[in-house]
């Protein structure tokens with residue numbers, strides 16, 4: 001074990017106890033309990049290091065190695081972020097997990113609420129989110145007034161005797177002779193713990209990661225039932241997972257109990273979250289050109305072998321609003337043809353279909369015709385929007401059900417052919433979003449209406465995606481789109497790749513990496529990862545082929561203003577982002593390009609609509625009401641004439657970005 005000083009919150013030096021593994025597969029940041037310190041975790045930490053997991057134990061300010069530093073909630077959380085970042089730098093690419101004992105569990109959870117995206121899972125030992133012990137009333141009054149004179153008097157720990165920690169003789173002997181144990185705690189720290197409780201109460205339903213709780217059967221300190229309930233309310237089942245293990249005939253200080261396999265159990269949980277399944281998490285990146293794409297498609301199908309013979313296969317390209325293939329908003333017809341022909345050679349019964357969003361008789365066919373796909377695979381095209389089924393979404397927070405093409409549900413295998421694109425609302429428009437095309441009829445605008453924010457819409461997209469994740473994804477990244485997709489004019493013909501995998505989330509993660517996006521801020525990826533649908537981190541993906549970073553890739557302008565953390569959400573997101581991208585932004589129409597087709601007005605989700613068709617100077621064209629617009633970009637997406645744009649003149653002036 002080494003003691004390392006690192007810069008903590010506010011630039012203060014803090015000290016970490018480190019058990020380094022030689023070639024770590026994961027990093028574990030450990031947080032101590034109320035009276036304890038890193039030494040209480042020394043046994044499991046040494047064992048974890050032997051199992052290939054580097055451990056970084058952070059003693060909370062005011063305790064253990066950092067006893068002399070004044071404590072407050074913000075510094076505690078900032079220090080955790082420093083320790084997590086330090087672990088990330090030390091073991092580049094290795095996923096980071098956080099373990100914590102008792103009170104440390106509250107801080108671990110609060111950190112993940114405040115700073116989502118850093119941590120792969122939480123391993124909470126005797127987590128004390130709710131306890132059976134508390135300060136006496138008079139002590140609470142003293143703690144409540146500690147803000148007047150920090151740190152205030154030292155109060156006795158609410159854990160009144162050593163027997164509450166453990167009945168195990170080895171653990172008992174350790175605690176009795178522990179010189180760093182704190183039995184009296186400054187009143188101000190109890191005040192900060194109360195603030196921590198309030199922060200957790202506000203964080204309900206915000207966590208989307210795996211939580212593993214390890215409980216002692218005979219714990220006299222922790223209220224196990226209430227703690228479990230609180231963990232489940234923080235990470236509800238449609239977002240995260242909470243798994244509970246209880247060790248029989250054990251007491252609170254599980255980290256000191258030599259009779260239980262705590263380190264092995266932790267290592268097993270960590271391995272579950274990192275093990276790259278060679279089949280599910282393999283992503284193949286192949287160089288390709290449209291003229292020779294057949295060879296790349298053959299390689300992809302050979303790399304992910306399936307029993308295709310006599311199977312009903314739905315091939316789902318990305319087809320939007322009747323645009324020509326040279327605009328590269330849609331999957332290129334040569335790729336669709338190559339995939340269909342290769343599947344037919346393998347004996348599959350193939351249909352090709354999508355719901356491109358334009359509502360009305362004949363518009364599905366018209367969109368496929370414009371995209372060149374109808375001509376490329378005339379015998380396989382099917383209007384899958386005609387036959388629908390109502391699919392319940394019991395795990396969705398926003399939708400109870402969705403109308404989906406029956407062809408999706410009837411298919412033995414689904415092959416998704418997304419396009420490598422940006423999107424102003426969802427940041428990326430790749431494999432996860434391609435599944436939104438399974439939604440038929442008017443349920444797409446309804447979903448936008450019920451989920452008007454980027455975060456809510458990411459949830460809905462993943463709700464739909466999770467109904468029927470594709471069996472194989474082959475992404476058209478031969479020519480990609482940058483800037484303000486999904487129907488923008490900025491193309492990248494220099495990508496020259498197809499990207500294939502059995503996991504759509506992994507494909508999007510690789511795409512986001514190629515785009516140079518901060519994956520922790522790509523809401524779709526985080527949402528899908530949080531539900532265990534794929535990897536949002538390259539560490540969990542088995543890459544086959546070079547992953548090129550596209551030089552000077554233009555991010556969607558809305559991405560630059562996406563909030564980084566919750567504090568930012570409430571201040572900058574509401575004020576700056578909300579104003580610039582919301583009120584300050586305007587949808588505008590190029591009246592000379594408009595063909596008066598009404599598709600934009602038909603699709604516009606709000607009720608009443610933000611678009612009305614009006615005749616001016618003898619021409620029927622849309623007019624936009626910015627107060628009703630929810631910035632879903634559906635109108636841009638379906639406009640076959642590419643006549644609609646978003647303009648934010650002040651945003652451009654302020655940020656010198658492309659608004």
Ligand code: SF4
Pocket residue numbers: 587600603604605606610611624628629630631632633634635636
């Ligand atoms: S005007 Fe366009 S962007 Fe605004 S709500 Fe209607 S369809 Fe969406």
Ligand code: SF4
Pocket residue numbers: 589593594595596597598599600601621622635638639640641642643644
């Ligand atoms: S802007 Fe004109 S061409 Fe474009 S969808 Fe609307 S009505 Fe059709």
